[in-house]
Amino acid sequence: MTILVTGATGNVGRHIVNQLVKAGHHVRALTRNPSSAKLPEGVEVVYGDLTEPKTLASALNGVTGIHLITFNSDGYTPLQTGPEIVDLAQKTGVRRVTVLWNGEHGPVEKAVEASDLEWTFLQPVEFMINALQWGESIRSEGIVREPFGQSPSAIIHEADIASVAVAALIGDSHAGKTYTLTGPEVLTVFDKVRILGAEIGRDIQFFELTEDQARERMRVQGAPEDAIDFVLGWYANPPKSAYTVVPTVEQVTGRQARTFAQWVSEHVHHFI
Ligand SMILES: NC(=O)c1ccc[n+]([C@@H]2O[C@H](COP(=O)([O-])OP(=O)(O)OC[C@H]3O[C@@H](n4cnc5c(N)ncnc54)[C@H](OP(=O)(O)O)[C@@H]3O)[C@@H](O)[C@H]2O)c1
The missing domain is CATH 3.40.50.720 (NAD(P)-binding Rossmann-like Domain)
Known part of the structure; x- marks a missing residue:
């Protein structure tokens, strides 16, 4: 199974990539700048821009789980391309998604909720x-x-957000949950x-x-x-x-925050 991590070069995404690799999973990391991504060996680094869903087609090939950011880097504005990204993900066989909150219930969250994907929302x-x-x-x-x-x-700690994302991506009891972290x-x-x-x-x-x-x-x-x-x-x-303070990190990961x-x-x- 291949897991696609968006925001893979970001504060939470890097931890998700590292933790998935350590746990032995095949990770594909999305970035707009593969040459400067500096991700661990064994990670498949691919180009993609979430504001242009057509650039994601090959990145999604063979993927069963995605960690999804919900913002564009131009001032953290909500990604408007949620419906296209989710549609493409479903068509290529993605089953599960974790969604990192950007402070509002934007187009990505709405499209994910309306889909057949097993979703987990992360609200740190x-x-x-x-x-x-x-x-x-x-x-x-x-x-x-x-x-x-x-x-x-x-x-x-960003690594704790990542640990919850990893648990939700590889575990079976997190679908439909919104986790405040x-x-x-x-x-x-x-x-x-x-x-x-x-x-x-x-x-x-x-x-x-x-x-x-x-x-x-x-x-x-x-x-x-x-x-x-x-x-x-x-x-x-x-x-x-x-x-x-809420105990979600410990409840989901089995480790104190x-x-x-x-x-x-x-x-x-x-x-x-
Ligand atoms: N900082 C806080 O205290 C806080 C608290 C709660 C929630 N949040 C939320 O957490 C999220 C992460 O925030 P952060 O400040 O830590 O950001 P960050 O992870 O440093 O954000 C940069 C990442 O987003 C990717 N990215 C941005 N626009 C993209 C696009 N159009 N296509 C593909 N990838 C794109 C970048 O990939 P490239 O490699 O392509 O550049 C990079 O990996 C945000 O939604 C933020 O609102 C933050």
Whole structure:
């Protein structure tokens, strides 16, 4: 059986590819840039662009399971090609699909739900890897600058999202399920900075930005106003689901969800 991983070069997809390969599965990895994909030996790396479903025909050949992302890289806009992708997948014999949530019930999710595929939706909260945005200021100044230091989040390790995806792709009891996925603990921004400092052995200072300062910083970085409103509104007043720990990772994988301290220990080189 061949499993096609879309977003294979991304934060979750790389872990899915690695875990499937380790478990002995034949993996085909989709990317728009096969020459720079840097995926493990034994992975079949193929070209495909999800915004152009006709480019997926050969990638889907012989595939029984797919991990599907639901966004296009141009600002994480929902993929509009869901119906064509799902139609093609069904015609080529795909039976099972995991779908990574992009924050809304978009065209991919709707097409998957309306299909005969065995689907599992993955709805993770904030990824631990977002902490990489602090790498530069920690390395150069030992400082993190953010607004809303008390904003809570049940951040999740990307490898845990992948472990649930792998369980759903190769196991038999996950069809029709929507899994909310969190890490094992609720952490504020202060907590994350404290854990980072302890793991890298450096006293990191936290400067709390005002909302206006944070808005200005995002403007300078080129973020559109609606995205700025969304991000700041989220951190000012996160939905309860973003800071409520659920046991799904452990229930599905049989292993406790990875901690932020573990994530930092795996990524220390980005911060020193
Ligand atoms: N970051 C968070 O805290 C968070 C929280 C909850 C949910 N999410 C969601 O999780 C998803 C992953 O987010 P991320 O930031 O970690 O992104 P990411 O995985 O780094 O995204 C890049 C991946 O998407 C692929 N891709 C993008 N557009 C494509 C297209 N048109 N055709 C084929 N492949 C395409 C890229 O493949 P190439 O090799 O072709 O470039 C690459 O593998 C998003 O839907 C995001 O909204 C994120």
